[in-house]
Amino acid sequence: MIALRGVRGLRVEDVATEAGVSKTLISYHFRDRAGLVASALEYVNARAEGYVAGADDDETPVRELLLDLLSAEFQDDTAVRENSAVWGEVRAAATFDEGLRPTLASLTERWLVDIAELVADGQDEGSVPASVDSRAAVRLTSLVEGLSGRWLAGLLTTAEAWAHVAAALERELAEGPQG
Amino acid sequence: MEAAARVIARRGVRGLRVEELAAEAGVSTALIYYHFKDRAGILRRTLEFINDRAGSYTTERAPDAAPLDPRQELEQALLLELQDDDTIRENSTAWGELRASAIFEPHLREDLAKATLVWVQEIADLLGRVRPMATAAALAVAAERLTALVEGLSMRWLSGILPLDHARELVLDAVEAELERLGRR
Numbered sequence: 001m002i003a004l005r006g007v008r009g010l011r012v013e014d015v016a017t018e019a020g021v022s023k024t025l026i027s028y029h030f031r032d033r034a035g036l037v038a039s040a041l042e043y044v045n046a047r048a049e050g051y052v053a054g055a056d057d058d059e060t061p062v063r064e065l066l067l068d069l070l071s072a073e074f075q076d077d078t079a080v081r082e083n084s085a086v087w088g089e090v091r092a093a094a095t096f097d098e099g100l101r102p103t104l105a106s107l108t109e110r111w112l113v114d115i116a117e118l119v120a121d122g123q124d125e126g127s128v129p130a131s132v133d134s135r136a137a138v139r140l141t142s143l144v145e146g147l148s149g150r151w152l153a154g155l156l157t158t159a160e161a162w163a164h165v166a167a168a169l170e171r172e173l174a175e176g177p178q179g
Numbered sequence: 180m181e182a183a184a185r186v187i188a189r190r191g192v193r194g195l196r197v198e199e200l201a202a203e204a205g206v207s208t209a210l211i212y213y214h215f216k217d218r219a220g221i222l223r224r225t226l227e228f229i230n231d232r233a234g235s236y237t238t239e240r241a242p243d244a245a246p247l248d249p250r251q252e253l254e255q256a257l258l259l260e261l262q263d264d265d266t267i268r269e270n271s272t273a274w275g276e277l278r279a280s281a282i283f284e285p286h287l288r289e290d291l292a293k294a295t296l297v298w299v300q301e302i303a304d305l306l307g308r309v310r311p312m313a314t315a316a317a318l319a320v321a322a323e324r325l326t327a328l329v330e331g332l333s334m335r336w337l338s339g340i341l342p343l344d345h346a347r348e349l350v351l352d353a354v355e356a357e358l359e360r361l362g363r364r
Contacts, residue, residue, distance in 0.1 A: 085282055088279055088282070089279065091279075091334050091335075091338060092191070092275055092276060092279035092280075092334070092338075094338035094339070095272055095275065095276075095334075095337045095338045096189075096190065096191055096194075098339070100338075101338060101339055101340065104338060104340060105340045108335075108340055135348075135349060135352065138341075138345075138349060139328065139352065139353055141331075142328055142331035142332045142335060142341075142349065143324060143327055143328045144331070145330075145331035145334060146326075146327035146328055146330035146331030146332070146334070147331070148331075149275075149278050149279065149327075149330060149331075149334075150278075150295065150330075152281075152282050153278060153281035153282060153288055153291055153292075154281070154288050154292075155288070155291065155292050155295055156323075163320075164323065164324050164327070167320070167324070168324060171357075171360055172356070
């Protein structure tokens with residue numbers, strides 16, 4: 001429903017109809033609208049992690065895992081598009097609705113931690129320079145969010161979004177000027 | 180137009196009601212419809228307006244200030260979107276809203292695409308002045324990445340999950356990295 005109408009178009013009645021349950025049941029489960037949005041975001045996030053988890057084995061190089069994790073938002077797939085739309089909506093709505101900020105902040109943090117862990121793995125095995133710090137993750141994820149807005153609005157193709165993320169990742173993981 | 184930008188920055192595109200806009204502007208709803216025809220017309224003209232206004236604060240400088248070198252000009256152009264100023268905050272909020280709602284309002288896309296292209300082109304030109312040997316394609320791609328980063332950071336700043344000074348530092352780091360990359364080829 002959020003991907004279809006946006007956070008501000010979200011009505012408990014519509015969700016109940018879409019899910020084929022009563023309004024009371026929805027309200028019982030999620031307490032209020034903010035609770036419903038937070039749960040929806042948790043849900044799409046868990047679903048998004050599912051796409052990436054497929055490639056999660058010891059054989060895959062860290063750089064590839066990082067690229068997968070960052071580019072997971074851009075796929076020509078209805079469910080992925082829906083995920084990205086929900087994320088984008090919640091991000092935009094958090095500007096107006098302070099109640100959404102804690103959820104947004106903690107999910108963003110989790111994303112950053114996932115990336116930081118992969119970077120640390122890469123540094124252990126020597127495939128990522130020791131000079132790469134936590135700011136790289138903030139820059140990369142912010143870039144993905146900016147690209148996502150353009151991709152969803154149809155200003156950027158999936159292939160272009162991937163190329164941008166790959167180039168940015170390569171740049172961030174390069175040796176610093178001092179080596 | 181100022182009233183429309185204010186209402187969108189306050190309530191979002193989907194919270195935009197012609198009645199509230201009329202009240203904010205101090206005119207009748209009939210006059211609003213006469214001028215803009217419909218809701219789509221209001222959104223389109225608001226996009227133009229916030230774009231023009233962004234153009235004016237990105238280039239506004241004191242007449243007696245020392246001229247900026249190309250690198251400083253590039254940094255200024257990107258950082259001016261990230262400033263603790265009511266007009267800029269309102270502009271960025273309205274821009275983010277219009278962009279986010281383009282998913283739901285397809286008629287906005289073309290204007291949004293045009294406005295984005297103009298911005299990307301402007302940044303590509305500035306990058307080209309710092310790195311005259313870089314190809315047009317490389318400059319355009321770097322400009323697209325830098326502006327997308329600014330949009331992503333701006334959204335985090337406006338939604339209160341990233342401090343402003345942190346966002347500005349990240350932009351400067353990215354400029355440094357993109358210029359280094361352009362200089363290599």
